[in-house]
Amino acid sequence: MALSREIKALSVHLLTATGAVFAMLAMLAAVNAKWDLMFLWLVVAFAVDGIDGPLARRYHVKHYAPQFDGVLLDLIIDYLTYVFIPAFALFKSGLLPGWTGWFAIIIITFASAMYFADTRMKTKDNSFSGFPGCWNMAILVFFAIEPNFYIIVAIVAVLAIAMFLPLKFIHPVRTERWRLVSLPVALSWTFFAGWAAWVDFHPESWAHWGLVITSIYLMLVGIAQQIIPARHNA
Numbered sequence: 001m002a003l004s005r006e007i008k009a010l011s012v013h014l015l016t017a018t019g020a021v022f023a024m025l026a027m028l029a030a031v032n033a034k035w036d037l038m039f040l041w042l043v044v045a046f047a048v049d050g051i052d053g054p055l056a057r058r059y060h061v062k063h064y065a066p067q068f069d070g071v072l073l074d075l076i077i078d079y080l081t082y083v084f085i086p087a088f089a090l091f092k093s094g095l096l097p098g099w100t101g102w103f104a105i106i107i108i109t110f111a112s113a114m115y116f117a118d119t120r121m122k123t124k125d126n127s128f129s130g131f132p133g134c135w136n137m138a139i140l141v142f143f144a145i146e147p148n149f150y151i152i153v154a155i156v157a158v159l160a161i162a163m164f165l166p167l168k169f170i171h172p173v174r175t176e177r178w179r180l181v182s183l184p185v186a187l188s189w190t191f192f193a194g195w196a197a198w199v200d201f202h203p204e205s206w207a208h209w210g211l212v213i214t215s216i217y218l219m220l221v222g223i224a225q226q227i228i229p230a231r232h233n234a
Contacts, residue, residue, distance in 0.1 A: 009064035019077035039197035126174035168222035
């Protein structure tokens with residue numbers, strides 16, 4: 001017997017909620033300094049976050065399962081998996097010695113809390129206004145390539161400021177413009193992230209190059225769209 005529309009809609013909420021479980025598993029790994037396992041769980045959570053949105057729209061969860069606020073549920077889990085746990089890992093990893101670690105976690109968690117509560121974060125084309133707090137992506141790259149700590153601090157500061165600037169950052173699934181390129185790039189980033197974590201960030205892994213290239217694209221493509229005018233069919 002076919003599932004009712006209400007059950008299908010509720011199932012999407014349950015799928016989203018699994019992100020909280022993956023967040024806990026990632027946190028347990030982080031507490032034990034098992035960074036590869038932590039990032040593997042975060043990549044799983046990232047993948048779930050990528051598919052639950054399209055499913056929510058497909059099965060009209062706002063109409064058929066309105067008793068649960070999917071947006072709020074998603075934001076809670078995103079703050080854990082995109083911000084809180086990666087910031088903890090960055091602080092405890094040794095990549096940022098002394099005051100730099102404190103600077104990073106204070107800036108990341110405070111700025112992200114304000115951004116996640118900002119009602120202006122979405123643009124008309126379903127992109128994000130300002131850097132959307134994807135610290136999990138940035139910090140995973142830090143673990144992979146291990147740049148000088150001053151470079152990490154500078155990037156953290158720039159991204160935190162960029163959260164509140166009128167700069168566009170795409171949503172790989174929902175931003176229609178250039179989606180035929182952006183979505184495969186985002187999927188490639190997920191693959192490279194899982195690969196890098198699987199080999200425990202081995203310095204000779206080709207996954208690192210894939211991470212860097214796809215991260216640069218995802219970081220800058222929205223700004224490029226602001227600079228390059230869109231073509232409109234006559």
